[in-house]
Amino acid sequence: MNYFPDEVIEHVFDFVxxxxxxxxxxxxxxxxxxxxxLSRKEVFIGNCYAxxxxxxxxxxxxxxxxxxxxKPHFADFNLVPxxxxxxxxxxxxxxxxxxxxxxxxxxxxMVVTDESLELLSRSFANFKSLVLVSCEGFTTxxxxxxxxxxxxxxxxxxxxxxxxxxxxxxxxxxPDSCTTLISLNFACLKGETNVAALERLVARSPNLKxxxxxxxxxxxxxxxxxxxxxxxxxxxxxxxxxxxxxxxFAKLMTAIEKxxxxxxxxxxxxxxxxxxxxFYPICQNLISLNLSYAAEIQGNHLIKLIQxxxxxxxxxxxxxxxxxxxxxxxxxxxxxxxxxxxxSDVHGxxxxxxxxxxxxxxxxxxxxxxxxxxLYFCKQMTNAALIAVAKNCPNFIRFRLCILEPHKPxxxxxxxxxxxxxxxxxxxxxxxxxxxSGLLTDQVFLYIGMYAxxxxxxxxxxxxxxxxxxxxVLNGCKKMRKLEIRDSPFGNAALLADVGRYETMRSLxxxxxxxxxxxxxxxxxxxxxxxxxxxxxxxxxxxxxxxEDEREKxxxxxxxxxxxxxxKDAPPYVxxx
Amino acid sequence: MITELEMGxxxxxxxxxxGLSLGGGTAAKIGKSGGGGAWGERGRLLTAKDFPSVxxxxxxxxxxxxxxxxxxxxxxxxxxxxxxxxxxxxxNNQATKSxxxxxxxxxxxxxxxxxxxxxxxxxxxxxxxxxxxxxxxxAIGRKVDLNAHSSYENLAQTLEDMFFRTNPGTVxxxxxxxxxxxxxxxxxxxxxTYEDKEGDWMxxxxxxxxxxxxSVKRLRVMKTSEANGLAARNQEPNERQRxxxx
Numbered sequence: 001m002n003y004f005p006d007e008v009i010e011h012v013f014d015f016v017x018x019x020x021x022x023x024x025x026x027x028x029x030x031x032x033x034x035x036x037x038l039s040r041k042e043v044f045i046g047n048c049y050a051x052x053x054x055x056x057x058x059x060x061x062x063x064x065x066x067x068x069x070x071k072p073h074f075a076d077f078n079l080v081p082x083x084x085x086x087x088x089x090x091x092x093x094x095x096x097x098x099x100x101x102x103x104x105x106x107x108x109x110m111v112v113t114d115e116s117l118e119l120l121s122r123s124f125a126n127f128k129s130l131v132l133v134s135c136e137g138f139t140t141x142x143x144x145x146x147x148x149x150x151x152x153x154x155x156x157x158x159x160x161x162x163x164x165x166x167x168x169x170x171x172x173x174x175p176d177s178c179t180t181l182i183s184l185n186f187a188c189l190k191g192e193t194n195v196a197a198l199e200r201l202v203a204r205s206p207n208l209k210x211x212x213x214x215x216x217x218x219x220x221x222x223x224x225x226x227x228x229x230x231x232x233x234x235x236x237x238x239x240x241x242x243x244x245x246x247x248x249f250a251k252l253m254t255a256i257e258k259x260x261x262x263x264x265x266x267x268x269x270x271x272x273x274x275x276x277x278x279f280y281p282i283c284q285n286l287i288s289l290n291l292s293y294a295a296e297i298q299g300n301h302l303i304k305l306i307q308x309x310x311x312x313x314x315x316x317x318x319x320x321x322x323x324x325x326x327x328x329x330x331x332x333x334x335x336x337x338x339x340x341x342x343x344s345d346v347h348g349x350x351x352x353x354x355x356x357x358x359x360x361x362x363x364x365x366x367x368x369x370x371x372x373x374x375l376y377f378c379k380q381m382t383n384a385a386l387i388a389v390a391k392n393c394p395n396f397i398r399f400r401l402c403i404l405e406p407h408k409p410x411x412x413x414x415x416x417x418x419x420x421x422x423x424x425x426x427x428x429x430x431x432x433x434x435x436x437s438g439l440l441t442d443q444v445f446l447y448i449g450m451y452a453x454x455x456x457x458x459x460x461x462x463x464x465x466x467x468x469x470x471x472x473v474l475n476g477c478k479k480m481r482k483l484e485i486r487d488s489p490f491g492n493a494a495l496l497a498d499v500g501r502y503e504t505m506r507s508l509x510x511x512x513x514x515x516x517x518x519x520x521x522x523x524x525x526x527x528x529x530x531x532x533x534x535x536x537x538x539x540x541x542x543x544x545x546x547x548e549d550e551r552e553k554x555x556x557x558x559x560x561x562x563x564x565x566x567x568k569d570a571p572p573y574v575x576x577x
Numbered sequence: 578m579i580t581e582l583e584m585g586x587x588x589x590x591x592x593x594x595x596g597l598s599l600g601g602g603t604a605a606k607i608g609k610s611g612g613g614g615a616w617g618e619r620g621r622l623l624t625a626k627d628f629p630s631v632x633x634x635x636x637x638x639x640x641x642x643x644x645x646x647x648x649x650x651x652x653x654x655x656x657x658x659x660x661x662x663x664x665x666x667x668x669n670n671q672a673t674k675s676x677x678x679x680x681x682x683x684x685x686x687x688x689x690x691x692x693x694x695x696x697x698x699x700x701x702x703x704x705x706x707x708x709x710x711x712x713x714x715x716a717i718g719r720k721v722d723l724n725a726h727s728s729y730e731n732l733a734q735t736l737e738d739m740f741f742r743t744n745p746g747t748v749x750x751x752x753x754x755x756x757x758x759x760x761x762x763x764x765x766x767x768x769x770t771y772e773d774k775e776g777d778w779m780x781x782x783x784x785x786x787x788x789x790x791x792s793v794k795r796l797r798v799m800k801t802s803e804a805n806g807l808a809a810r811n812q813e814p815n816e817r818q819r820x821x822x823x
Contacts, residue, residue: 074655074658076658076660076661077655077656077658077659077660077661078654078655078661078707078720079654079655081717081718081719082717082718083717083718134660134662160660160662160663161662162661162662188662269666292663293663293666295667342659342663343657343659343667344667377657377659402657402658404657406653406656435658459658461656461658486655487653537717571717573717
């Protein structure tokens with residue numbers, strides 16, 4: 001029973017923005033459910049196969065913004081074959097058919113085609129924002145449709161997608177009347193860019209706040225662009241060539257000095273370090289700096305730059321910064337909240353003594369009291385360091401440590417790293433995301449199950465001894481939503497211990513583990529609300545076997561909860577039990 | 578007994594043996610490994626000592642590998658966990674960097690035809706990274722990192738591992754060895770072909786490795802019976818026909 005008219009309740013609901021809170025509201029009573037669903041503007045779907053477009057539109061007919069995620073996380077590392085799924089076209093078709101007033105579409109790890117982009121661009125008159133992260137399947141022709149047809153476009157944000165660059169003139173396709181752009185990011189495009197068209201576009205976009213260029217935009221063009229857009233807040237530098245002439249450099253400096261609103265800097269895809277000083281004047285204003293693609297900036301140049309960035313909250317960097325560089329970060333960036341250190345030498349060809357170690361990690365934890373998110377790739381670690389980090393930084397929400405060599409123990413004591421990670425989960429009571437690595441036994445999972453009460457996402461690779469490890473986690477971490485495991489000795493006993501558990505989670509991924517076909521079949525048998533997918537890549541093997549061997553180990557298992565049953569678009573090598 | 582790899586052989590004598598590509602890409606490093614690590618060796622039965630600890634629980638035992646580097650994380654599929662976009666960018670940078678280092682050191686790396694304009698490569702965009710590989714009869718395409726390979730032999734070995742191993746994700750003692758593919762010498766059921774920047778399909782192995790990786794767009798392991806009409810070995814370029822991929 002409501003004490004207020006619906007309109008009032010709806011108005012109150014307008015202040016509730018987070019989708020989790022809105023989900024909770026909708027469970028209170030039928031009346032609230034109805035009011036909520038008719039007023040919901042933004043919908044987030046973490047797994048596009050958990051629901052279908054028809055049911056989405058049926059429940060939320062007034063939606064304006066849709067976020068969809070497709071492939072599982074390990075697809076980022078080439079563990080999911082290309083044609084697995086995650087197609088966006090059916091969604092766009094359904095939304096267009098139902099005349100939903102779509103204004104914003106955000107996709108992650110989905111397959112997007114030029115056809116879908118074309119349909120998108122023609123179907124929604126008020127479409128304003130397209131964000132594509134780690135997607136694939138489209139070309140610059142699709143971008144041209146978006147540019148040409150979306151009259152209200154404010155945001156086109158392409159992050160780390162695989163786009164076939166036809167070297168066309170997609171930038172030319174923005175009509176002269178398009179002046180509404182706020183954000184344009186095409187850093188991931190590999191081909192040539194029509195710089196003149198870009199300059200004209202930037203010149204007629206007074207609201208442009210975020211601009212991220214690709215490799216093809218050279219230094220002198222950058223200077224002109226920045227002169228046109230001194231209001232920029234977020235800039236991605238593309239190509240920053242070798243040894244600019246003094247005149248170009250001077251022009252760049254002048255342009256940069258005017259950009260007093262600049263808070264975020266990224267890119268530097270090809271850099272001559274001597275150009276960096278042009279940016280010194282604005283470093284003191286920066287809160288975000290992403291140099292993780294800038295392999296050419298090293299040593300002193302980097303340190304000089306960072307020493308000026310006293311307000312930095314987010315830093316993404318390569319491990320060539322070294323422990324010394326991290327010490328500088330620790331001394332300078334007292335506001336730092338998020339740090340990501342990526343490896344610069346993946347093939348391990350160089351004996352890189354300058355790369356980061358546990359020393360750098362401890363320094364950061366000691367110097368940056370506000371640190372809550374870290375992703376750290378390194379070659380070695382110790383329990384002592386992790387224990388120190390836990391003591392210094394009990395506020396971690398995300399802790400992802402990747403020791404490059406699988407099974408590597410504490411390099412001083414040669415013991416497993418169970419105690420180190422144990423200290424982290426015990427101290428960091430708010431930990432929501434954890435990735436573990438190095439030599440680990442079942443013990444670390446005992447700790448995780450015992451202490452990581454808020455943990456929602458856990459990534460495990462080359463760890464554990466027996467099924468007990470996985471069981472500790474499943475039994476202990478009540479808030480677990482996404483569990484992904486590879487190359488660890490967990491089998492059917494762990495998988496089948498509590499089948500109902502998986503309906504409380506978004507998904508489970510297990511690859512190169514000990515689960516068998518028989519185990520997966522048993523799991524799928526009484527679980528109509530779970531899709532249990534077996535991905536078996538070696539087709540040659542499959543075709544030779546006439547009878548199935550239930551004892552055969554499953555290469556890749558991906559299971560997820562769903563209310564719409566088996567999907568129809570799976571390729572032949574994906575078997576849904 | 579370990580026999581030494583005969584360094585004098587040119588690329589025309591590439592052959593695939595039973596050896597697993599444990600240190601894939603180390604053909605160029607054999608000289609550095611001292612006495613122990615002839616990882617490019619073929620035709621020798623490998624013992625447990627030869628297998629790195631990837632996928633097993635033993636800690637890396639570098640002492641037994643006589644100076645060669647510990648098992649490299651890049652040998653495992655999907656490891657380290659770096660997004661492919663970032664990975665491609667990394668390998669491009671490394672390739673550019675090593676090309677530049679070579680130029681500075683002033684040495685000629687291989688005897689075959691080096692493109693005359695080396696500076697172009699230094700400043701040029703080395704857009705090689707993961708490229709797609711398809712095999713006739715196999716539904717799933719794969720991707721292979723060209724920059725992790727230094728020769729046709731390495732590449733062929735990796736492709737063999739990829740398409741013919743029972744459990745491609747891990748190295749293990751129980752993997753079945755199937756018949757070696759012999760992709761490069763024309764004696765097997767399959768040949769290795771590639772599509773170049775102009776869209777032509779060619780047999781792999783005819784041009785110097787460097788030239789190959791700069792022009793290859795994607796690979797296809799084709800049935801020999803279907804490969805008629807592709808440029809045969811040692812044919813003049815103007816005699817080559819265009820072949821549309823089936």
